[in-house]
Amino acid sequence: MRIRIVNTLDGGEITAEMEPGDSAGDVIVFAAQYWKKDRSAFIMRVGNRLIPESATLSEAGVADGDSVELVPDPQGG
Numbered sequence: 001m002r003i004r005i006v007n008t009l010d011g012g013e014i015t016a017e018m019e020p021g022d023s024a025g026d027v028i029v030f031a032a033q034y035w036k037k038d039r040s041a042f043i044m045r046v047g048n049r050l051i052p053e054s055a056t057l058s059e060a061g062v063a064d065g066d067s068v069e070l071v072p073d074p075q076g077g
Contacts, residue, residue: 001017001018001019001020001057001062001063001064001065002015002016002017002018002064002065003015003016003018003027003057003062003064003065003066003067003068004066004067004068005027005030005031005067005068005069005070006067006068006069006070007031007035007042007069007070008045008069008070008071008072009041009070009071009072012035014031014034014035016030016031018030018057019057020056020057020058020062021056021057021058022056022057023053023054023055023056023057024044024051024052024053024054024055024056024057024060025053025054027044027057027068027070028042028043028044028053028070031070040073041072041073042070042071042072042073043070043071043072043073044060044068044069044070044071045068045069045070045071046060046061046062046066046068046069050071051068
């Protein structure tokens with residue numbers, strides 16, 4: 001599935017091909033590598049819900065064409 005990943009820190013965004021079984025952590029690693037950022041600087045948000053890194057995209061309710069946001073992790077980075 002194709003999802004849009006938005007970096008709320010600087011407004012950057014990318015589109016990624018992910019699988020429903022991929023985790024929020026997988027999304028964070030992918031985007032952090034793309035943006036050359038420390039992965040621990042981010043947590044994933046879908047709507048107003050923070051998603052644990054271990055949760056799959058399917059468990060988080062993310063579907064093809066959806067957007068997710070990476071927000072600064074107040075405890076990381």
